[in-house]
Amino acid sequence: MKGDPLLEVTDLVVHFPIKSGIIVDREVARVHAVDGVSFTLHEGETLGLVGESGCGKSTLCRAILQLVAPTSGSVRFDGQELVGLSRRDLRPLRREMQMIFQDPFASLNPRKRVGQIVGDPLELHGLASGAELKRRVQELLDRVGLQAEHYNRYPHEFSGGQRQRIGIARALALQPKLIIADEPVSALDVSVQAQIINLLEEVQEEFGLSYLFVAHDLGVVRHVSDRVAVMYLGKIVENSDSDALYESPLHPYTNALLSAVPIPDPRKNFARERITLEGDVPSPIDPPPGCRFHTRCVWATDVCRTEEPALTAHDDGHVVACHHPRTG
């Protein structure tokens, strides 16, 4: 554990209603996007969040920042409850929590100059203006590896990696405590990915940031994370210290995920035993009863089909939700 708890998420639930009807909207079903997620992120720590598309990673991020209203549950940031706060009360807190998005082409306003994009948060929060603002923005640009003269350029004049640097400069502008990075490198080429990951690690050290780092690339997550949480169909199925998770995964899903990643080494790749999951992820509209993974799990038994496993601690800080964890 690095520092004090900075972000505590407890039993967070986000359901999206599916409505039907012309005059009277009736709720006919719900998408169980996030279904009872709890975790703690400590100061200076990086928590990696992995899972396949549709498992609720991005919705979880948005619900933490109150960009979508949670259905129930609690999100405490620095000791303060965020769920239920008014927009006005949230505003000063938003300074402390910033987000970096996946798609550097869609997350920057194409009509604004880089100086505005990075400077607007400072101006909106009344932290700088005029010449001081420009100086601060140029410092930030310089810090993320861009040049001061990029101040007057538009986003389309930059490559994907450079745009992601602009996104990072914008996130850093308000000197937040927490940065939620939702797939920050998955749209980039590998050589550029490495640049951005290294930059994120440098600024974490420098500004004392905590990261919630969402990605589907398990190699990238292992590289940046102190702890890793694995999500499947709206639930966290395993949460552990990063090294323990990668060396001895307890949940069959984690096992299968790790085994599915092709290793860039032909001989090792050929030699290792692989678990291939059959089928697709079930629909979050009607998740399977019991353990949500039982439909694809080779170790599933009767109890898995009826009873939902709770997250239970195995080793120090290694929690897993499984009736038959892969121990020993």
Next chain:
Amino acid sequence: MSPILTVRDLQVSFRTDDGVVHAVDGVSFEVSPGEVVAVVGESGSGKSVTAQTLIGLTRAPNSKITGSVMFEGADLIELPDDQFRAVRGEHIAMVFQDPMTSLNPVYRVGDQIAEMIRAHRDVSKAEALSRSVDLLRSVGIPNPERRVRDYPHEFSGGMRQRVMIAMALALDPEVLIADEPTTALDVTIQAQILRLLDNLNRDRNLSVVLITHDLGVVAELADRVVVMYGGQIVEDATLDEIFYNPQHPYTWGLLGSIARLDEPRPERLTQIVGQPPSLLNPPTGCRFAARCKYAFDKCTQPPALEARLGDATHLDRCWLTPAEKLESR
């Protein structure tokens, strides 16, 4: 074994408002029957344009294509459009990255496959449909009798990619060009599709040109690897040589910049500084020199793609001597 596909000095350029983009600049390689050749590179390296040219998709009023692509004694570059149509699908088929945008959303999946069969073969609609069912079954789609009547949106991403592969195989082609076939998929689904491609390659002796940026996928499937950078091939070697004896600094960079699961975590990832060159106005010397930490005065001259190790199957485009490379790597 004589190659089934021979690409010689392929040049593809496009006229744009900003000038002429030299997307592919002198690419030569061969594909043997039953061989999986991976073409690796970053965005803008020319790998996709190369793939699309093989199947005649870059023919356009603003493009200029020179060089040759020899397939069964014919030069595909010279082939008129109507004759190319007989080759495409029949002998060389393609699978694209994004299965959602490559299928027509308003037609049933079975009809789309049947249409393609009927365009090339003189069979009844019912026969073509029953052939579609067999094809869907052969790529591992459960309940194919029912699924042929479904629309593309009723399939998941992985299943859609299986449909695309089934369609590509409909006419029993000799060569399959797969352009980032698993990039849009989750890892567990990617593993399924890679296994399917591997089985097809073995069972049908299908030659595959695999376009990808993921060296993990390469390690899984390829026999030979062609590394592209800035519109040119910078290294061409067997799978083992690329991974265990790479000769080009760009290949080193690619291998080093992956966050790997199979090795201890490094403090920092090796990064390749800077950006790939603009293909509007490519550098005159070595195209990688500006980002290469081993660049020296000779790199202002363009190096040729040659067997510099004395091994005819391992080509690279770097001025360093093999001894210097061994030391720098």
